[in-house]
Amino acid sequence: MAATLFRPLTPQWGMQKRWTDGGRMDDVAAEFIKPNDRLTSFERLEIYNRQYWFRVLDCLYDDYPGLRAILGERKFMKLATAYLARYPSDSYTLRDLGNRLEQFLQEEPHWSAPREELARDMVRFEWAQVVAFDGPSKPPISPDDILDTPPSKLRLDLQPYLSLLELDYAVDDFLIAEKKRESDVLRGEASNAVQPAPKAAKRRKRIRPPKREKVYLAVHRHDNMLYYKRLKSEAFTILTALSRGATVEDACAEAVTASDRTNIDWAAQIKGWFDNWSALGWFCRPS
Amino acid sequence: MPANPFNAFTQYGIGIGLRVPHYRHILAKKPVVDWFEIISENFMVDGGRPLEVLDAILEQYRVVQHGVAMYFGSADKFDREHLKRLKCLVRRTNTPWLSDHLCWGSVDGRYTHDLLPMPYTFAVARHTAEKIRAARDHLEVPICVENVSSYAEYHASEMTEWEFLSEVVELADCGILLDVNNIYVSSKNHNFDPYDYLNNIPHHRVGQIHIAGHSKFEKYLLDTHDHPVLDPVWQMYAHAIKLVGSTATLLEWDDRIPSFDEVHNEALKANKFRDEQLATATASDQFPRTTA
Numbered sequence: 001m002a003a004t005l006f007r008p009l010t011p012q013w014g015m016q017k018r019w020t021d022g023g024r025m026d027d028v029a030a031e032f033i034k035p036n037d038r039l040t041s042f043e044r045l046e047i048y049n050r051q052y053w054f055r056v057l058d059c060l061y062d063d064y065p066g067l068r069a070i071l072g073e074r075k076f077m078k079l080a081t082a083y084l085a086r087y088p089s090d091s092y093t094l095r096d097l098g099n100r101l102e103q104f105l106q107e108e109p110h111w112s113a114p115r116e117e118l119a120r121d122m123v124r125f126e127w128a129q130v131v132a133f134d135g136p137s138k139p140p141i142s143p144d145d146i147l148d149t150p151p152s153k154l155r156l157d158l159q160p161y162l163s164l165l166e167l168d169y170a171v172d173d174f175l176i177a178e179k180k181r182e183s184d185v186l187r188g189e190a191s192n193a194v195q196p197a198p199k200a201a202k203r204r205k206r207i208r209p210p211k212r213e214k215v216y217l218a219v220h221r222h223d224n225m226l227y228y229k230r231l232k233s234e235a236f237t238i239l240t241a242l243s244r245g246a247t248v249e250d251a252c253a254e255a256v257t258a259s260d261r262t263n264i265d266w267a268a269q270i271k272g273w274f275d276n277w278s279a280l281g282w283f284c285r286p287s
Numbered sequence: 288m289p290a291n292p293f294n295a296f297t298q299y300g301i302g303i304g305l306r307v308p309h310y311r312h313i314l315a316k317k318p319v320v321d322w323f324e325i326i327s328e329n330f331m332v333d334g335g336r337p338l339e340v341l342d343a344i345l346e347q348y349r350v351v352q353h354g355v356a357m358y359f360g361s362a363d364k365f366d367r368e369h370l371k372r373l374k375c376l377v378r379r380t381n382t383p384w385l386s387d388h389l390c391w392g393s394v395d396g397r398y399t400h401d402l403l404p405m406p407y408t409f410a411v412a413r414h415t416a417e418k419i420r421a422a423r424d425h426l427e428v429p430i431c432v433e434n435v436s437s438y439a440e441y442h443a444s445e446m447t448e449w450e451f452l453s454e455v456v457e458l459a460d461c462g463i464l465l466d467v468n469n470i471y472v473s474s475k476n477h478n479f480d481p482y483d484y485l486n487n488i489p490h491h492r493v494g495q496i497h498i499a500g501h502s503k504f505e506k507y508l509l510d511t512h513d514h515p516v517l518d519p520v521w522q523m524y525a526h527a528i529k530l531v532g533s534t535a536t537l538l539e540w541d542d543r544i545p546s547f548d549e550v551h552n553e554a555l556k557a558n559k560f561r562d563e564q565l566a567t568a569t570a571s572d573q574f575p576r577t578t579a
Binding site for chain 2: 001002006031032036037039047051052088089090091092094095132137160221224
């Protein structure tokens with residue numbers, strides 16, 4: 001029965017009429033499902049086939065509004081169906097349903113053509129938000145905890161809920177704009193107030209996809225609220241080096257060496273970053 | 288009739304499901320509610336907002352855990368990570384009992400996220416009961432299994448659904464979460480008398496009752512939890528209370544969720560049936576029937 005549930009629906013949202021061996025699905029269903037006075041075996045099984053796909057597609061639809069906006073709804077549904085057919089849920093929780101979506105887009109980029117890289121960036125960004133929302137945290141360390149350790153020996157772990165993303169598109173700005181557009185449309189539909197413009201026209205107005213632009217982003221939470229924070233490339237280098245296990249001294253040296261910015265007071269700049277990251281509780285003891 | 292071992296002898300009254308659209312209202316207004324039922328899997332996370340909300344609720348209210356992914360009827364062994372996280376949550380909430388569904392939903396590590404009916408056979412009953420016992424022993428909390436609504440029946444079944452439910456709970460020595468709406472939905476979809484179901488289960492094992500709304504389609508009923516409870520279901524609930532006594536009852540409303548007050552008021556209608564039953568029981572205590 002499970003094999004029949006996992007088979008994608010037809011474009012008309014019905015159960016496929018033929019089984020994998022070409023036989024009639026009516027016959028396959030009749031082998032194990034009883035008909036009743038109103039529904040054939042096929043129709044009874046189809047209720048479950050449809051329920052499965054409606055549930056998992058709805059879940060991805062809600063969790064990936066940015067990817068949906070980039071691809072458009074029809075293309076998004078095709079991609080989601082192909083993804084779930086290849087990678088059905090392997091977790092007891094629907095939270096993890098998109099955990100292999102980035103991998104899938106790398107393996108089968110044609111589903112997101114011609115915006116393959118933008119789609120991948122968005123999926124990484126949207127998955128990072130899932131992690132930041134309810135991912136694990138460790139007790140943050142305070143400056144007092146590390147006062148006696150010189151930078152040449154000091155190693156710091158980053159909070160597990162924090163994701164560092166090097167992106168080729170400003171997907172953060174795009175998603176904020178898209179969510180605002182969706183909320184405006186919803187607000188319009190929920191109100192009897194006179195609209196400044198026809199609703200349909202408002203709904204059709206899509207946000208222009210972002211242009212190529214290097215963005216370094218930290219996706220994190222603070223007081224259990226979700227945030228995205230833009231980083232300078234040097235700050236990003238320091239944090240990624242720390243997450244690899246580098247000492248604070250080595251991480252900073254790597255960032256300054258790689259930087260093409262001049263006339264910067266690096267000591268003051270780096271101290272400011274560390275003060276800020278520490279206040280956000282990003283640092284914890286290495287495990 | 289008092290509460291029973293399967294709900295840890297509690298008298299919990301009328302509860303409602305804790306749902307995201309009501310968080311703000313509950314935390315700000317602190318309405319009087321007997322208890323909240325949480326979906327365990329929504330809180331089996333490592334941190335963040337869900338656990339912050341749960342802890343705030345636990346400071347004010349009693350919480351009972353209800354799961355959707357134990358899949359006692361699946362052939363797969365339990366996912367160890369799932370059990371570990373569930374036990375952690377049981378310790379956090381101090382739930383007096385824990386419920387999940389009498390169904391299957393995963394195969395070879397792949398999850399349907401649905402509550403699929405089982406073939407009602409003795410072999411399946413034995414397998415299911417073993418898994419329930421194992422879960423209870425691991426989690427160290429009473430377990431109640433819930434009858435699901437269904438839209439299909441198997442040729443392989445050897446007994447009725449209520450016979451299967453009775454067989455499983457006797458073998459597992461566990462409780463029943465009796466969903467009267469699910470019985471009603473299935474009775475219409477499979478042409479049986481829902482009162483036969485209610486009358487023929489071990490009533491002393493009913494630790495909790497669910498009520499909910501459903502949707503009518505042309506050829507079948509669907510368990511949608513997006514409506515008030517319909518009259519035939521209230522009538523069944525009254526009958527169930529007569530059979531099992533005052534029992535912790537919960538209204539499920541999971542889709543197109545209205546305001547907190549609307550949901551709570553709908554749930555509190557259950558008090559009328561409970562009070563009538565208690566009045567009847569008191570009257571019969573005062574005037575005991577003589578026996579030969």
